[in-house]
Amino acid sequence: MKTFTQTFEPNLKCGICGNKITDRKSSYHSKFIPCSACERCRSTFSEKDIEIMLNMFLAYGGYFGQLSEKDFSLEEYMEKIGIEENLNSEETEELKVLILHTLLLHGITPEQYFHLIK
Numbered sequence: 001m002k003t004f005t006q007t008f009e010p011n012l013k014c015g016i017c018g019n020k021i022t023d024r025k026s027s028y029h030s031k032f033i034p035c036s037a038c039e040r041c042r043s044t045f046s047e048k049d050i051e052i053m054l055n056m057f058l059a060y061g062g063y064f065g066q067l068s069e070k071d072f073s074l075e076e077y078m079e080k081i082g083i084e085e086n087l088n089s090e091e092t093e094e095l096k097v098l099i100l101h102t103l104l105l106h107g108i109t110p111e112q113y114f115h116l117i118k
């Protein structure tokens, strides 16, 4: 795991898309963890989404849109893992975190995900 000092070395990377952060002033810096998001991600996502994504990628690795969205069907995926049947189980919260991480890797935003599970 990265330490606070390592994160602020010159080759700072966006915790969401993995791009190099060149302009620190216009990038986003998490209030909770020593991670940052680039200017582009900052303008693309809401602050809430950015915090969620930074936390997810710090904890589980990867970056936003790492895997192809082309061959990925959100509906099929949800059906396959059977979220409906598992909604009342003890593992649900853990499962939701893993689902969200998988979706982020496929370039699906937290907003889209929360909309779906409502």
Ligand SMILES: [Zn+2]
Pocket: 014, 015, 016, 017, 018, 019, 037, 038, 039, 040, 041, 042
């Ligand atoms: Zn970025």
